[in-house]
Every structure is written in structure tokens, then in C-alpha cells.
Amino acid sequence: MPLRRNRPFAFFWTAQLLSNAGTQISELAIPLIAVLALSAGPAEMGVLTALESLPSLVLALFLGVYVDRLRRGRLLFWANIGQGVLIATVPIAAAFGWLTMGQLYVVTFAVGSLALAYGLAQTAYVPVLVTDQRRLTAANSSMALTDSITAVAGPGLGGVLVQLLTAPIAIAVDAASFFVAALLQALGRGPDPRPIQQQSRFGTSLREGFTAFRAQPGIVAITAGKGCADFFHWGALALFVLYAVRELGLSPAAIGAIAVLGSLGPLLAGVLTTPVSRRFGTAGPAVVAAALFGGGLLTPFAAGPDLVLIAIIGLGQFLLGLGIVYLIIIRATLLQRTVDPALLGRVGAVIRLVEWGTGPVGGLFGGFLGATLGLRPALIVLGIGTLAAVPWLVVAAARGHLND
Known part of the structure; x- marks a missing residue:
């Protein structure tokens, strides 16, 4: 069945489009409200960035086991509801003058936890909606396009909303x-099969996950390379705004305009990954993506x-986003x-x-570098560090581990 005629996938894709658009707005609005309204400094921004990725460090393995034991469609629905409730507390607190950095810390961590559960379930849920393996790359590219389309519109809209209506309205x-x-996902009525009952204990289930991961050297290489780069990228994110x-x-x-230009890179990756993979394979383009x-x-x-400034920084973010999303799509299909x-x-x-487990340390490291070296020297160091992904992909490509 063509993806456009797959009703559950179409509703799921549309739901993802809307929630991601809102998320892109908040990813700009929350740092801005911290800097402009709460006068956050480099260290506080480092903590805020670290808390966004901290769930991946402390909860990922736990949630991964339970994602495989729960109905994934139901989990996706309630994760959307939970994120909406948590984020709504920020504009409410701002309206009454109660907003603090402490609340932003709590909301950022809690929303990040639900987003983690959602992301794990989503990757596993796409093959339920798209049962023809020949269409998986196209389906994953469509999901990446969702991220990219919203990344184009979201930050620009967020910048305008913050400029005209204030950050709390944008977050609302x-x-x-x-x-x-959540409503669209429910209306789509996609299949939600009951997972196979697992009798193994929690520790055994974890070992099974690690064993399956290590058995795929191509997935290991992309993940390790991207993990090294993400450490420095999270540090740069802490200082960018x-x-x-x-x-x-x-x-x-x-800043919203820069984000719009940068998000064209992921958008292009979503469009080109399938034809590029068919024409050139996955190994060579993966190395270029890491670079x-x-x-x-x-x-x-700049x-x-x-x-x-907008043009130069936007170009850099364009190239970065293009490389990241290409590798994400290829890995999702391999997975x-x-x-x-x-x-x-x-x-x-x-x-x-x-x-993402490198994010908390990377965010704190970025805040530390910004406070000790200054913002510009710190961003130079962190930018060089993101190239740590290249050796991993070069070795994997030479060994034939990235062939799809």
C-alpha cells in the first residue's frame, strides 16, 4: 500500500507534524524566556540544556524495557497528553509571576522523559503501521520530513510569537x-498489537537489548560516532542563544530566522536520503554526513x-542538520x-x-567552557569536537558495515 493511502500512518504522520511544530517553538522560547525574563547566565543555561538530555542517561534503559512490554500506540497517546500538561504549566506560572528557573528545570526534565519514551515507542511503532519492509526507508524519510518541515516553520513562528506576544504565549x-x-492519533485508529509476553527478568531483558545492539556493527558505528559528536553539540546548544x-x-x-535556514538541512535530508541511498549506497554518503x-x-x-550573521550561521546549521538527519534515517532503516x-x-x-546520555555532561561542559574561556572561544572548541564522529564512520564504511 502506498504511504499516502495508509490511513493510520497518515494520521500518525500529521499528529507528529503538529506536535513537532509546537516543540520547535518551545525549544526556542524556553531558552529565550530563561535569558530575557530570568537573566540566566552560562552556568544556568548549561544546567537547563543538561536536564533536557538527562533522561536518556538515567531512564533510557528502564524505559526501553517497558516500551517492549506495553502497547506502543497507547504509550504514544499518553506521552503526548503528559507533555502538553507539563508545558502548559510554564505560561500559567508566568502569567501569575511565579515562574522560576527551578520550574523550568523540572519541566524540562519531565518533558524530556516523556519525549524519550515517545521516541523509543515511535521507532518501534512505524513497522507496525508500515508492514512492507520495502517502504520502511520511505516511511522513515517521511518521519524525518515531519521533523524537518516543523523545524522550518516552528522556529520562525516561535521567534515571531516571542517578539510579538512574549515567550509564554509561544510556549502555550x-x-x-x-x-x-493526541486527538489525531486516536482518530487514526492505527493497529496497536499487544506485545509478546516476556517472562525474562528486568536484567535479562536489558542484556538482550545490549546483545542485539552489539550484533549490528553499522548501527554501533553510527551511534558511537554520533554520541561523541553530540557531547560537544549539546555544549554548543547550551551557549548558542x-x-x-x-x-x-x-x-x-x-534567531528564529537562523533556525529556519538551518532546518532546511534536515528537510533536504528527508527528501534526498532514499534516492541518494539507491544511487550511491549508504557508506560513502554516511562519511560525508559525519563531516x-x-x-x-x-x-x-560569523x-x-x-x-x-543570519546567512552565515544559518548555513552552518543547515550543514549540521543535513548530516545529522541523514545518519538518523539510515540508522532507523538498518534498525x-x-x-x-x-x-x-x-x-x-x-x-x-x-x-543523548552524553548531553548532561556536554551541556554542563559547554556552560563551564563559556564561563571560563568566554562564549566565542568555547564555541570554537565545541565546534571542532563535533568532528569526532568522522573516524567512526570512516572505519565502519571501510569494513562494509554501513551497507544497507
Whole structure:
């Protein structure tokens, strides 16, 4: 069945589109409200960024086991509802003058935990909706396009909303998007099979996930390389908004414009991954994708009027996003084709642990570098560090581990 005629997948894709659009707004609005309304410094921004990825470090393995033991469609629905409720507390607190960095910390960690559960379940749920393996790459590209389309519209819309209506209003839009996404998913009525009952203990289930992960060297290489790069990327994320506002003097709308330009990279990856893989295979393009991670280095070297800054930094984010999303799509397809569906949640949890688990330390490291070296030198160091992914992909490609 063509994907456009697959009703449950179409509803699921649309729900993802809406919730991701809201998320992109909050990813810009929450750091802005921390900097502009609560006067957060480099260390506080480092903590805020670290808490976003901390669930992957402390909860990924636990959630991975239970994702494989629960109905995944039901889990996705309630994860959307939970994120909407949590995010709605931020504009409510701001309206009454109660908002603090402490609340932003709690909400960021809790929403990150639910987003982690959602992400693990989503990867395992796509093969339930799309049963023809020949269409899995196209389905994963469609999901990546969802992320990319919203990444194009979301930050720009977020910048405008923050500029015109304040950050709390922008965050309220994000909360509403999760409730609408949950409703659409329910209306789609996708299949939600009961998982195979597992009699093994928790520790045994974890070992099964690690064993299945290690058995796929291509997946291991992409994950390890991306995990190394993500450590430095999370550090750069902790400093980016602070650098853009305080060092470059950019407005929220200008920062949103940079995000829009940068998000065209993931959008292009979603469009090109399938034809590029058919024409050139996956190994060579994967190495090129890893090299594109260095696009973040353009940020600390950008100089000039606002329009020039937006163009240069936007180009760097474009290249970075193109490389990241290409590798994510290729890995998702490898994962779904080679790993037992009953183990997808646990293997996905191992992947999140390796990649996002570096985020808390990376975010704190970025905040530390920004406080000690200054924002611009810290961003240079962190940008160079993202190229740590390249050796992993070069070795894996030479050994034939990335062939799809």
C-alpha cells in the first residue's frame, strides 16, 4: 500500500507534524524566556540544556524495557497528553509571576522523559503501521520530513510569537499542539498489537537489548560516532542563544530566522536520503554526513550586519542538520530491518543512552567552557569536537558495515 493511502500512518504522520511544530517553538522560547525574563547566565543555561538530555542517561534503559512490554500506540497517546500538561504549566506560572528557573528545570526534565519514551515507542511503532519492509526507508524519510518541515516553520513562528506576544504565549501554543496530536492519533485508529509476553527478568531483558545492539556493527558505528559528536553539540546548544543575544545582539526573530535556514538541512535530508541511498549506497554518503557536523564552526566565526550573521550561521546549521538527519534515517532503516521487533524498544534505549546520555555532561561542559574561556572561544572548541564522529564512520564504511 502506498504511504499516502495508509490511513493510520497518515494520521500518525500529521499528529507528529503538529506536535513537532509546537516543540520547535518551545525549544526556542524556553531558552529565550530563561535569558530575557530570568537573566540566566552560562552556568544556568548549561544546567537547563543538561536536564533536557538527562533522561536518556538515567531512564533510557528502564524505559526501553517497558516500551517492549506495553502497547506502543497507547504509550504514544499518553506521552503526548503528559507533555502538553507539563508545558502548559510554564505560561500559567508566568502569567501569575511565579515562574522560576527551578520550574523550568523540572519541566524540562519531565518533558524530556516523556519525549524519550515517545521516541523509543515511535521507532518501534512505524513497522507496525508500515508492514512492507520495502517502504520502511520511505516511511522513515517521511518521519524525518515531519521533523524537518516543523523545524522550518516552528522556529520562525516561535521567534515571531516571542517578539510579538512574549515567550509564554509561544510556549502555550506548544502545549496545545500536543493535545491536538493526541486527538489525531486516536482518530487514526492505527493497529496497536499487544506485545509478546516476556517472562525474562528486568536484567535479562536489558542484556538482550545490549546483545542485539552489539550484533549490528553499522548501527554501533553510527551511534558511537554520533554520541561523541553530540557531547560537544549539546555544549554548543547550551551557549548558542546566550551568544546570539549577548555577543551578536540578535533579536528573537533573527534567531528564529537562523533556525529556519538551518532546518532546511534536515528537510533536504528527508527528501534526498532514499534516492541518494539507491544511487550511491549508504557508506560513502554516511562519511560525508559525519563531516558536515563541522558546520557548527561557522557560528563563532560569523561577523557583519545582522543579515550576514543570519546567512552565515544559518548555513552552518543547515550543514549540521543535513548530516545529522541523514545518519538518523539510515540508522532507523538498518534498525528496523535487522533487529527483532520485540527488541526494538530496548535497542533504541541503548542508542539513546549512548547518544543523548552524553548531553548532561556536554551541556554542563559547554556552560563551564563559556564561563571560563568566554562564549566565542568555547564555541570554537565545541565546534571542532563535533568532528569526532568522522573516524567512526570512516572505519565502519571501510569494513562494509554501513551497507544497507
